[in-house]
Amino acid sequence: MLIQKVGEAAGLIWLAIDSQGPLKTTALKKQLKLNDTILHMALGWLAREDKIEMTASGRTFLVQLK
Numbered sequence: 001m002l003i004q005k006v007g008e009a010a011g012l013i014w015l016a017i018d019s020q021g022p023l024k025t026t027a028l029k030k031q032l033k034l035n036d037t038i039l040h041m042a043l044g045w046l047a048r049e050d051k052i053e054m055t056a057s058g059r060t061f062l063v064q065l066k
Contacts, residue, residue, distance in 0.1 A: 009034055009042035014051060014065070022064035024057055 012032050046052045054061045
């Protein structure tokens with residue numbers, strides 16, 4: 001069940017960035033209504049699959065597609 005939630009969140013993150021361009025993690029969390037744990041697991045999933053790049057942006061990260 002958890003793996004499915006994380007996979008679905010990864011898909012939502014990818015779609016949001018694909019349609020809107022680079023987004024901060026705080027914006028993704030708010031827009032997609034994800035809790036910190038699921039957000040970070042999903043970002044890790046996408047990073048492991050080499051689908052995203054993350055750069056530090058103050059106290060958060062900017063996420064963009066590769």
